[in-house]
Amino acid sequence: YNSLRIGKYVLIVTTLIIIVLFLLQWSASFVGRNVESFKGFEYISIYVGAEIKNLDTFITTNAFPIHGQVFGEQTFYSIINFAIKHLGLNLANYKLALPYQYVNGISLGNVYTTLYPWLYDFGFNGVGVLTALMAIISEIFYSISERNTIKIAPISRLFYGGIIAPTIVFSFFSNKFYEAFDVITLCIALIIWCWFNAVFDKYKQKIN
Template identity: 50%
Template sequence: MGYLFLTIIILTISAYYLNGKELIAPSFLFSVAFLVASFFALLNGEKWGYNLNNSTYFVIVLGILEFIIISYIIRIIFRTHPNGINKANTDHTVFINNRKLIYVEIIQFIFVFVIIWNVKKVTGQSDITKAVNMLNYSANGFIGMSYELPTYAKLMQNFNFAVGIFGEYLFIKELVENRKFKIIFFIEVLFALSGSILSGSRGGTLIAIVSLLVFYMLIQQKRIDWNPRKNLISILLVIIIAAIVLFLFKQTTTWVGRGEETRSSFDYISIYMGAEIKNLDLFINNGMFPIKTELFGQQTFVTIYDFLIKHLNYPAQTYNLVLPFQSVNGYGLGNVYTVFYPWLYDFGYSGILFLTLIMASISEIIYEISIKSSQNIAPYIRLFYGGTVAPCIVFSFFSNRFFEAMNIITIIVTIVIYWFINHFLVKEINKNE
């Protein structure tokens, strides 16, 4: 475990310098995510065991290395383009119609009450915390009962979260560029942070926190006076926010109706921050992969199949991910296995090679485009990178978030919302016209 941690330190440092010290470059985010996970795994080595299968070591290390190399190649291609990377956009000034945004926020508050009513209705629970817990357990296949919100309620959730991400970008932009704390934008930050709780999940809240930090760095990097030496401030900011989140994480179980957690805070956090590596090791030790099923890439492309089955009548049964709970030496380790688990499950070692290539390529391309983009109040591609792609990369140490986010309908709806809200809120644009 110690060798893994030391190796990932070297890879993370390499990614940092290869990316010009840009803290939100995909390969750096990917590396640092596994660095944190390996650190927690190392801290728990005495309980879980320090030894890792050599195959586990090489899967993680070579996966990270490939991600760095592919990202760097694509970066070089983009950075040598004649147009270059624009550091600041001074061609136009955009003004937000605050009155219209207030109207939108009133609608969002109404949506929240409608969603709460639906959560209680479909679960039959009058207590909202118990209701959201049952909804979450049903979604993850932990109980036999099937609870699902109606389509219009899901669309309301998508709308609130997408507009919340949009608001996060505006909030950070105003804070960084004008040193102003705009309440009207901060309300949207709260919508983004709290949205997923009504589904019994804390994942959306964590995504919203990561998005805030990514938007901060995106906007900082666009400034003419940006200098990599300022990264120390950003790193300290990330450490402080991460410490607060970890301190509060155990307490949030009651927010989603899961009851009081009896394990120590350290043990509880370790299950979410380091046990994934040990679980992956246990899976690799069993050696029973790839597992052939009727569906190609069943575990990797679960949301794509979910879309095909529900909306295009694909001839297959709806299914849940195969994520058995693990334990070692009497310690429960949960049921999360890193991004590499479903790839090994479906395709074996060759899956690591090809899917890392795909993930790194898509992530880096979107990142490079988002840097250049400067149209609209909040550029769609920048919102998509900060609100979807970057958080999925960060949580690669946890699960297959990247390919699970490839829900065609959700992506389309989100982009449409970004387009609508950008145009709806514009008060004035192009000061030179």
């Protein structure tokens, strides 16, 4: 049964990825990007492959880790930015270091995958530690959400499905996982959870 369930999820995810790839160029044109010069799968190959090429360029042309103004300044950007705005942390000209890349006259943008800030701040050792930490946190919340059947909208499921799972999916593009752990995001998740429980509790009482 578990094998069939996993197979079903893999098939669904694969199908969704294929659909997204086919709609990628159309959606880019729809929002105003000039993609008419690209033929066939050329735009898809650039869009999907740019992250890898940009990361490769960074690895081969830079000495890292790069020590900036504060510990983990690229990895924990959201937390540090919150501290600057609300806790009085004084860091002049603090921003993400994401330079745009051009290879053979083709613009590859400034997307480097989630590994870029980890390498930037902590080097190869940091990649291992941060990957393990991400895996442990994700597994803990997934296990808790699977066991929690007491409430209709347990916060563990909301946190995993609404925050953790999407950040893992988008790790191919950027450091969404560690950027999600900021005070504002957590407060929004808590408010949504309270609203869900209030609404569903009333609905459950009407049924009973």
